[in-house]
Amino acid sequence: MFRSVPRRALLAAGATGLVAPLAAPAIAQGAAIRIGLILPMTGPFASTGRQIDAAVKLYLRQNGDALGGRRVEVLLRDDTGTAPEVTRRLAQELVVRERVRALAGFGLTPLAFAAAPVATEAKVPMVVMAAATSVIVQRSPFILRTSFTLPQVTAPIAEWALKEGIRSAATLVTDFAPGLDAERVFKERFAAGGGQVPLELRTPLRNPDYAPFLQRVRDTKPQALFIFVPSGEGAAVMKQFAERGLAEAGIRLIGTGDVVDDDILNDMGRPALGAVTSHHYSAAHDSAENKAYVAAFTAANPGMRPNFMSVGGWDGMQLIAEGLKSTNGAGEGEALLNAMKGKSWTSPRGPVTVDANTRDIVQDVYIRRVEERGGQLWNIEFDRLQAVRDPGT
Amino acid sequence: MRLALEAAFWLLALASHWLLPEQLPLLGQVWIVALFVLSLDLLVGFAGVLTLGHAAFFGLGAYAAGILAQQGWGEPLSGLLLAALLAALLGLVTAPLVLHGGDLPALMVTLGLSLMLAEAANKLPGITGGADGLLGVEMWPVLGLFRFDLFGRTAFFYALAVLFLLFLLARLITASPFGLALRGIRGNARRMPALGTPVRARLVAVYALSAAYAGVAGALLAQTTQFVSLDALSFQRSAEGLLMLVLGGLGALYGALLGAVAFTLAHHILSEMSPLFWQFWIGVALVGLALAGRGGLLGLGALLLRRGRA
Numbered sequence: 001m002f003r004s005v006p007r008r009a010l011l012a013a014g015a016t017g018l019v020a021p022l023a024a025p026a027i028a029q030g031a032a033i034r035i036g037l038i039l040p041m042t043g044p045f046a047s048t049g050r051q052i053d054a055a056v057k058l059y060l061r062q063n064g065d066a067l068g069g070r071r072v073e074v075l076l077r078d079d080t081g082t083a084p085e086v087t088r089r090l091a092q093e094l095v096v097r098e099r100v101r102a103l104a105g106f107g108l109t110p111l112a113f114a115a116a117p118v119a120t121e122a123k124v125p126m127v128v129m130a131a132a133t134s135v136i137v138q139r140s141p142f143i144l145r146t147s148f149t150l151p152q153v154t155a156p157i158a159e160w161a162l163k164e165g166i167r168s169a170a171t172l173v174t175d176f177a178p179g180l181d182a183e184r185v186f187k188e189r190f191a192a193g194g195g196q197v198p199l200e201l202r203t204p205l206r207n208p209d210y211a212p213f214l215q216r217v218r219d220t221k222p223q224a225l226f227i228f229v230p231s232g233e234g235a236a237v238m239k240q241f242a243e244r245g246l247a248e249a250g251i252r253l254i255g256t257g258d259v260v261d262d263d264i265l266n267d268m269g270r271p272a273l274g275a276v277t278s279h280h281y282s283a284a285h286d287s288a289e290n291k292a293y294v295a296a297f298t299a300a301n302p303g304m305r306p307n308f309m310s311v312g313g314w315d316g317m318q319l320i321a322e323g324l325k326s327t328n329g330a331g332e333g334e335a336l337l338n339a340m341k342g343k344s345w346t347s348p349r350g351p352v353t354v355d356a357n358t359r360d361i362v363q364d365v366y367i368r369r370v371e372e373r374g375g376q377l378w379n380i381e382f383d384r385l386q387a388v389r390d391p392g393t
Numbered sequence: 394m395r396l397a398l399e400a401a402f403w404l405l406a407l408a409s410h411w412l413l414p415e416q417l418p419l420l421g422q423v424w425i426v427a428l429f430v431l432s433l434d435l436l437v438g439f440a441g442v443l444t445l446g447h448a449a450f451f452g453l454g455a456y457a458a459g460i461l462a463q464q465g466w467g468e469p470l471s472g473l474l475l476a477a478l479l480a481a482l483l484g485l486v487t488a489p490l491v492l493h494g495g496d497l498p499a500l501m502v503t504l505g506l507s508l509m510l511a512e513a514a515n516k517l518p519g520i521t522g523g524a525d526g527l528l529g530v531e532m533w534p535v536l537g538l539f540r541f542d543l544f545g546r547t548a549f550f551y552a553l554a555v556l557f558l559l560f561l562l563a564r565l566i567t568a569s570p571f572g573l574a575l576r577g578i579r580g581n582a583r584r585m586p587a588l589g590t591p592v593r594a595r596l597v598a599v600y601a602l603s604a605a606y607a608g609v610a611g612a613l614l615a616q617t618t619q620f621v622s623l624d625a626l627s628f629q630r631s632a633e634g635l636l637m638l639v640l641g642g643l644g645a646l647y648g649a650l651l652g653a654v655a656f657t658l659a660h661h662i663l664s665e666m667s668p669l670f671w672q673f674w675i676g677v678a679l680v681g682l683a684l685a686g687r688g689g690l691l692g693l694g695a696l697l698l699r700r701g702r703a
Contacts, residue, residue: 092418092543
């Protein structure tokens with residue numbers, strides 16, 4: 001009798017201890033809005049994941065973790081960048097198990113393709129923050145995009161090259177959907193203006209070696225070389241561009257902004273100087289929003305400069321926030337999707353709109369040149385095309 | 394005792410559907426990986442033929458089933474059959490090359506063959522979709538009754554059932570004279586002809602059998618995810634398969650299953666806990682296990698059982 005009381009008390013205490021951690025998340029689940037973020041955090045495309053993750057964290061910190069009056073919880077998952085079936089499974093798990101309101105991230109086109117059917121079947125909005133092939137938004141009526149499309153940023157550089165009097169240009173693209181998009185659009189636009197494409201090269205997505213490709217370009221001697229490679233690959237191309245002496249041979253480097261990615265531009269050194277590219281974002285973009293963004297981003301992530309991937313992540317969160325705000329935090333599925341369609345805001349990159357019909361991003365595209373400012377390399381914008389849409393496939 | 398343990402294993406596998414109802418997509422993939430490791434076990438563990446390119450068969454099966462469904466025939470079981478046949482055929486064709494020399498040449502030839510297949514798939518985007526992956530795979534319901542659902546319920550039972558049946562078959566085969574001959578070959582291939590065993594024919598047969606198993610595993614992945622990517626043919630898949638086999642216990646059928654379950658779950662839990670550094674912890678776990686005991690998890694388990702009794 002004497003001893004049974006403390007034992008019972010102990011049991012009760014133990015039971016509470018066991019149950020408490022189970023009960024606590026259950027309460028939190030009721031309150032917080034969950035967003036599933038699937039990114040390549042390891043593997044060859046980890047830089048994309050790191051940039052977007054950093055931007056998403058920054059967005060949440062600046063907005064007090066609460067969007068549309070409800071606390072927001074972001075669940076980060078790593079899909080290693082090269083395994084689409086993992087992306088699909090993670091999307092499935094986030095929807096079924098974690099009951100996320102929206103899926104976000106998607107570093108590369110094949111990964112977005114693999115996850116699209118999950119979004120359709122589960123009726124969960126899917127915000128593509130990185131992948132840039134034109135057709136992605138057509139893969140599911142639940143996809144919205146806050147990054148860019150390759151045709152959108154490729155057409156302007158083709159026009160610019162023609163204006164500059166360039167009449168022959170070789171192309172070098174990575175052999176997967178966005179690369180083929182870039183190659184096709186560049187060739188179409190360039191040829192329509194009287195340009196010639198004497199050489200079209202495609203490099204493999206995995207473990208590419210650029211040296212032999214660039215040697216062939218040098219041997220062909222076009223006036224310019226148009227390059228598209230995925231984010232993070234630019235440094236390797238630039239190194240070979242210098243080593244093969246393409247600049248000395250009088251071949252100008254043009255391309256989409258991916259090749260002079262802000263994240264790694266500084267490490268490319270002198271060979272990058274003078275490269276002219278067209279893109280939707282430069283860390284050197286001259287606006288109050290961007291200055292604040294770059295300052296906050298660098299403060300939170302010392303040694304890192306935000307690139308176009310990060311701004312895709314930032315605007316993805318902005319889009320979700322706008323959708324939640326319009327629905328007072330109650331939006332789910334189709335209601336949330338509809339609330340996100342047609343939203344406009346001023347991003348660090350400039351004014352952007354997510355088109356209500358195509359669910360794709362409409363934004364300004366800039367022509368930039370790599371220049372040295374204060375001992376660092378930057379993409380300095382010198383021309384702007386307003387409200388560019390994806391020209392389609 | 395042994396039978397009870399076996400029954401417990403399969404009952405637990407089945408019960409995981411109700412124990413972990415929210416993890417069905419992952420568990421479905423665990424069964425597929427287990428089938429792949431089982432196919433490796435038949436070849437490496439029983440016959441002693443080394444390979445670094447088993448993903449070739451896995452990928453071939455995946456693309457075969459995927460393309461069949463993409464072209465409008467989405468019946469799952471015929472997809473499995475086609476995958477098994479094609480993979481076995483590739484196994485038969487390539488077996489003479491692989492069995493030509495010793496262990497090291499076998500490693501190089503299998504690796505080379507799988508790299509060639511992966512590159513071919515990459516360079517034929519018209520058929521395989523290239524680096525973008527095979528899109529538009531639409532599966533019909535299993536047996537005309539069970540639709541592949543978002544929760545992964547059908548995928549779970551489908552993959553588990555196929556794994557169970559093929560496991561039973563593998564058990565029969567390894568216990569048969571054929572299986573015993575394989576063990577003999579692994580032990581001492583030179584003396585086996587003295588017993589009247591045609592060594593080469595046995596090895597070719599087990600190579601094709603193992604290829605067919607891997608092909609079915611690939612087809613299961615293609616059908617349950619309704620997507621095929623180049624990753625199905627990757628070297629990493631071959632290497633991880635071997636890793637899981639060694640982890641679980643070489644040359645024992647349950648070793649293959651245990652290794653696959655343990656590795657995939659550890660992979661999942663660690664990558665969820667730390668999306669950035671999980672590969673480091675996997676490495677730590679592997680080194681730790683390798684030091685802890687021979688014979689992998691199965692060896693460790695047997696050791697504990699013996700100690701418990703003593």
